[in-house]
Amino acid sequence: MNLILFAVPFFLLLIALELIADWRSGKRTYRLSDTINSLSAGVLSRAVGILTKFATVGIYLLSLDYLAVWQLSADSLWVWLLAFVAYDFCYYWNHRLGHEMNVLWAAHSVHHQSEDYNLGTALRQTSTGWLFSWLFYLPMAVLGIPGEVFITVAALNLLYQFWVHTQHIGKLGWYEWFFVTPSNHRVHHAQNPLYIDRNYGGVFIIWDRLFGTFHEEQDSEPVIFGVTKPLASWNPLWANAQFYVQLWHDAVRAERWQDKLTIWFRRTGWRPADVAARYPMATPDLSQFRKFDIALSRSQQVYAACQFAVTVLGTVGLMAAGEQLGLGAALLLSAWVAFTLYATGVWLEDRPHARLFEGLRLLASTATVLWLLASGLLSGAAFWLGLSAAYVALSVWGMGHSKRLPDQAASA
Structure with a gap:
């Protein structure tokens, strides 16, 4: 179970x-x-x-x-x-x-x-x-x-x-x-x-x-949530890659081969001395802490929320069928989830190419449904094709009615 x-x-x-x-x-x-x-x-x-x-x-x-x-x-x-x-x-x-x-x-x-x-x-x-x-x-x-x-x-x-x-x-x-x-x-x-x-x-x-690792929450010290090197992104793929990329860059920049190998297994935050000297990282000033955010219009937010809800439903279906899927189908569906979430992150960051990625995501979603039907993993072709067509049509309509904030539209 x-x-x-x-x-x-x-x-x-x-x-x-x-x-x-x-x-x-x-x-x-x-x-x-x-x-x-x-x-x-x-x-x-x-x-x-x-x-x-x-x-x-x-x-x-x-x-x-x-x-x-x-x-x-x-x-x-x-x-x-x-x-x-x-x-x-x-x-x-x-x-x-x-x-x-x-x-x-x-x-x-x-x-x-x-x-x-x-x-x-x-x-x-x-x-x-x-x-x-x-x-x-x-x-x-x-x-x-x-x-x-x-x-x-x-x-x-x-x-x-x-x-x-x-x-x-x-x-x-x-x-x-x-x-x-x-x-x-x-x-x-x-x-x-x-x-x-x-x-x-x-x-x-x-x-x-x-x-010896316990500490009690104190009223005199309100908690500031997050990490000392902020993600500053709504992209879940970058969220998973961020610190690996930082370690890789430090390993490549290190002059000693021992540092290139051991940096991965050193205590968190450790950096080779030569790399830290040439590429210093700022120490966070929590007194100036501001949460990362990007202002979106209400229509942009509603569109993102609706599209994410569809992704959640698709992933729940993937989880439910997980044990019956072959490796190929699991890989395809996982790739669809990853690309969909990436496109949603691009939308939330209000990137200039957000609508392009939305279009590609809708094409990928349609192609995924067609593949599932052709491979026999979905039955009822008429139902799923009709549902897919309605979903794409509503999504295109939603994109067309998602207006950017005036200052963002002017600066794009």
């Missing part, structure tokens, strides 16, 4: 409820472009996950066959409890190293790039974390925790973390001592020097208290 897929409607419902709470409290924890960017990263992550889960789950199952010291039974409650706690312990070290090593931060930084903090931020996930994260869970295979138990507790751990991404819940008394809460997780998403790189637990905050 795909627990994440079944949870999607509840995620969307809770986001809607948080928006109502925003309106009633007068808080403004959501901005349309930032929210779409966060959700785009999540959608891209799930689409890529269709391709990568065979590798990650396969590695775990293979390790279980060759490394397990015991063969534990999924029928025993204590095995499930052990797995739940063990997974969170492994997650703590995966998460902590994700902040403390350059190449791991390159993957994990995606989750921290949003300068807002809300339930939408919870769904902002990396598409490259799978490259190394499987290493941290091998001890569970050594213990003999069955594959179905591992997959289930992993999903439960991720589901728990959703609700703590909110500014509408304060401190929770004794619960703060044992579990991850909205308060202590807000600290984790801070870029304030006082808070940075703290509170790594997924479900249990006990690990942070035991290993």
